[in-house]
Amino acid sequence: MAVASKNTKISANTVYGSLAYDYGRADTYREKAARPVERQVIIPAPPSIRERAAAAVKVKTQQHVAPTAIIGYVCAAILVIFSLMAKIQLTEITDSSAQLETQLTDLNVAQNRLLINYEKAFNLTEIEEYATTQLGMQRPRDEQVFYLESTVPNKAVIITETGSDSGFGDRVFDFLASISEYFK
Secondary structure, three states: OOOOOOOOOOOOOOOOOOOOOOHHHHHHHHHHHHOOOOOOOOOOOOOOOOOOOOOOOOOOOOOOOOHHHHHHHHHHHHHHHHHHHHHHHHHHHHHHHHHHHHHHHHHHHHHHHHHHHHHHHOOHHHHHHHHHHOOOOOOOOHHHOOOOOOOOOOOOOOOOOOOOOOOHHHHHHHHHHHHHHHOO
């Protein structure tokens, strides 16, 4: 497969490479330079392909689930259950809210009817007529009406017990009790 090449020996002392040429033999060098360079071309042989019969191997398949995956599945299942329970509670609350709203509208209608009946029942002109005709009452005259005016301003007096000496704990308790009255 290799190409045959001419192996002519130019001289015994011929050196190729990075060393300087011997110029005493320049004619040999010129002959060599004038000739075309023959390169040896090496073509590699194609690789031999051998077919082998594959041995029958029985493979055992093992399935393995990671423990973290199991924990993740359990957590996901718990979250799904909690979300379903929350959804059930939400629908129950929504249903009860709708029922209470309808009951509220019914009660508002009933309140308006009762208010109208109450206003009809207490007509001031009818009450005055009943009082004067049936009961014999009379309107007061101007000389019977007295207006009281006081020049002294009203004031409130807080009476404290002088006999009981309250301690620091009682005062703190009273202070907290007075503050808690605002939040009731």
